[in-house]
Amino acid sequence: MTEKDIQHIRDFNRFYTNIIGLVDNHILNSAYSLPEARVLYELFHHQPCTASTIMTSINMDKGYLSRVLKSFEKKGLLARKQSKEDGRASTLVLTAKGSKEFESINQASASQIKELLSRLSPGQIKEAIEHMGQLKEILSKASL
């Protein structure tokens, strides 16, 4: 691995940080903050699960997460019940309202990506997705 390689990688990281920033900032116009949106995403995809599951999957501080979950419960997005296997934990499930909220910001996020890519041709989009897929595949072997 040469210095130039590293330079390229860091250059891409900076570039992609900006892209992600664009997408993220758009989400911020919704009723939910970025961390909230992330938690909502994880809840939707892992439910029923515990707070620990969420915590490790997005590497969020447990105190912080606890508050986010409390706010979700207060807004009626989330239902908790005592876990039967573990008396310390609660089982988390989104309510109908919670799922609906997730779908809503998920939809908004999708259409923002559509808009971002609207200047690309179908061929370019296909190419880009292929690069993403292969990049992910390669890098998955490296992380962890």
Add this chain to the structure above:
Amino acid sequence: MTEKDIQHIRDFNRFYTNIIGLVDNHILNSAYSLPEARVLYELFHHQPCTASTIMTSINMDKGYLSRVLKSFEKKGLLARKQSKEDGRASTLVLTAKGSKEFESINQASASQIKELLSRLSPGQIKEAIEHMGQLKEILSKASL
């Protein structure tokens, strides 16, 4: 662009957000915060420049930036002099110490990337970099 396309893109975004998070968290073990490191990077590469230049290149609030610059000056990393062309602006230049600090965190960041990729073969690394390059090229046409 199909729903599946969008799904892939968002999946990659989540994946890469994690990668970047890994890299960023590592930098945070230095004496500089993430925003500080970014400003230092921009200073190093754009100097001599004005605060405005930095501001637009990393999209940072001018108030926030002003404070970061002030702290850099206080630590002796940054020298300001009145711009001759524009009486409102100052020309920013890193001091020797500032450059040294930049080199130091830059070096640390590079070796962290090396470590992250240490499990990949040279061929895989080359492939990954190629995908990055092409992805960037395609997406550059889309943003803005």
Add this chain to the structure above:
DNA sequence: ACTTTTAGTTGACAAAATCAACTATTTATG
């Protein structure tokens, strides 16, 4: 000349994130 922009600073504040202390369970260990 005057209005409007732009560069930068500052204060007040809000949001995001971290840390440590604490309770209550569960698991491990002698």
Add this chain to the structure above:
DNA sequence: CATAAATAGTTGATTTTGTCAACTAAAAGT
């Protein structure tokens, strides 16, 4: 079994990060 250690989650205090608006001063536009 007893009790020590680890884990799940909550809460309070605090720090870091980021935003917003008001302000000064210089520059540019009309």
